[in-house]
Amino acid sequence: xxxxxxxxxxxxxxxxxxxxxxxxxxxxxxxxxxxxxxxxxxxxxxxxxxxxxxxxxxxxxxxxxxxxxxxxxxxxxxxxxxxxxxxxxxxxxxxxxxxxxxxxxxxxxxxxxxxxxxxxxxxxxxxxxxxxxxxxxxxxxxxxxxxxxxxxxxxxxxxxxxxxxxxxxxxxxxxxxxxxxxxxxxxxxxxxxxxxxxxxxxxxxxxxxxxxxxxxxxxxxxxxxxxxxxxxxxxxxxxxxxxxxxxxxxxxxxxxxxxxxxxxxxxxxxxxxxxxxxxxxxxxxxxxxxxxxxxxxxxxxxxxxxxxxxxxxxxxxxxxxxxxxxxxxxxxxxxxxxxxxxxxxxxxxxxxxxxxxxxxxxxxxxxxxxxxxxxx
Numbered sequence: 001x002x003x004x005x006x007x008x009x010x011x012x013x014x015x016x017x018x019x020x021x022x023x024x025x026x027x028x029x030x031x032x033x034x035x036x037x038x039x040x041x042x043x044x045x046x047x048x049x050x051x052x053x054x055x056x057x058x059x060x061x062x063x064x065x066x067x068x069x070x071x072x073x074x075x076x077x078x079x080x081x082x083x084x085x086x087x088x089x090x091x092x093x094x095x096x097x098x099x100x101x102x103x104x105x106x107x108x109x110x111x112x113x114x115x116x117x118x119x120x121x122x123x124x125x126x127x128x129x130x131x132x133x134x135x136x137x138x139x140x141x142x143x144x145x146x147x148x149x150x151x152x153x154x155x156x157x158x159x160x161x162x163x164x165x166x167x168x169x170x171x172x173x174x175x176x177x178x179x180x181x182x183x184x185x186x187x188x189x190x191x192x193x194x195x196x197x198x199x200x201x202x203x204x205x206x207x208x209x210x211x212x213x214x215x216x217x218x219x220x221x222x223x224x225x226x227x228x229x230x231x232x233x234x235x236x237x238x239x240x241x242x243x244x245x246x247x248x249x250x251x252x253x254x255x256x257x258x259x260x261x262x263x264x265x266x267x268x269x270x271x272x273x274x275x276x277x278x279x280x281x282x283x284x285x286x287x288x289x290x291x292x293x294x295x296x297x298x299x300x301x302x303x304x305x306x307x308x309x310x311x312x313x314x315x316x317x318x319x320x321x322x323x324x325x326x327x328x329x330x331x332x333x334x335x336x337x338x339x340x341x342x343x344x345x346x347x348x349x350x351x352x353x354x355x356x357x358x359x360x361x362x363x364x365x366x367x368x369x370x371x372x373x374x375x376x
Contacts, residue, residue: 005126013059016131033074098271099346109161135175143167150178160360229274251342291361302326
C-alpha cells in the first residue's frame with residue numbers, strides 16, 4: 001500500500017481515538033500514537049490514591065496495547081506543566097472572577113494542538129489526528145472546520161480556537177461516521193478492550209464533577225473569604241445568604257436553598273461585591289453578547305455589515321438564528337432576535353454558516369448596545 005504520510009495520533013485509550021489510529025493505519029498512513037498525561041487526580045476519603053479520569057494508567061496501557069497489536073509506535077508525553085499554566089489556572093481565574101469557564105476549548109486551542117504539533121515535528125510527522133467528531137477541509141486558502149456527521153456527538157464547537165496553521169496539518173478520521181459505526185469498527189478491528197468503553201462527559205481534571213471541592217483545594221482560604229454573600233432579586237432586595245459567588249453559575253436553579261414559592265435561577269454574578277442576583281426563567285433571556293479573543297475560521301475577517309449565522313452559546317446547545325458583527329477592536333457581537341436563555345460570560349459563542357464554523361470567541365458581555373457596537 002502506498003504510504004500517505006506519517007501521522008501522529010492523539011490516543012486517550014478510549015474507543016474514538018483508538019479507532020482513529022487503526023483506521024488511519026488501514027488507510028496507508030504511517031501511524032505513531034501519543035498519549036498526553038495532562039493531570040494527576042486522586043480521590044480523597046475511601047478512594048484516596050485511586051487515580052481516575054482520562055489520564056489513568058489503565059487508559060495509557062489500553063492505548064499502548066493497541067499500538068503494539070497493530071504494529072505502530074506509541075509514546076507517552078508529560079504535559080502537566082503546560083496544562084496547568086493554560087487550563088487549570090484559567091479555570092480557577094474564571095470562577096474566581098464570576099465567570100463560568102470552558103476548559104475543553106482552552107485545552108484544544110493551547111495544549112492539544114500546540115503540544116501535538118511540537119512532538120509531530122520532532123518525530124517527522126506530516127499530520128496530527130484526533131478522535132473528534134468534526135471535519136476539516138481546505139477552501140479558498142482557508143482551513144474550514146465543519147460539523148461531524150453525527151450531530152449528537154459533533155465537537156466542532158470545542159474546536160473554534162484552533163489556528164489555521166494547525167488545522168492545515170489536522171486529520172479528523174471520524175468526521176464522516178456516527179458513533180454506533182465507530183463502535184462497530186472497533187469490534188471489526190479487534191479493539192475489544194475499548195469497543196464498549198462508556199463515553200466520558202466530565203472535565204478530565206474533575207472526574208467527580210465537584211467544582212466546589214476543586215476550587216477550595218486550589219485556592220487557600222477561598223470558602224472563608226467568600227461565604228456570607230447576599231442573594232438579591234432584580235430590584236436589589238436581599239433574599240438570603242449564599243456560599244460564595246465562585247460556587248454558582250448563570251442559569252443555576254438547584255442548590256440555591258431559597259424558599260421563594262416558585263423556581264428561581266441565578267441571573268447575574270457580581271464577583272466584586274459577592275452578590276448573586278436571582279430571578280424567574282424569563283430573567284435569563286438575553287438578546288446579544290460580545291466576545292473577545294476571537295478566532296476566525298471560515299473567513300479571514302468578519303464580513304462587512306451583519307452576517308446571518310446560527311450561534312451556539314454552549315457545547316450542548318442546538319444553536320439559534322442570529323447575526324454577527326465585527327468591530328475595530330477585533331471583537332464580535334452576536335445578536336439573537338428571539339433571545340437566548342442563560343448566555344454566560346466565560347463560555348464561548350460559536351457562529352456557523354450552515355455546517356461550517358465561521359468564528360468563535362469568549363463571551364464577556366451580555367445584552368450589548370447593538371447599534372453602537374461597531375464604533376465601540
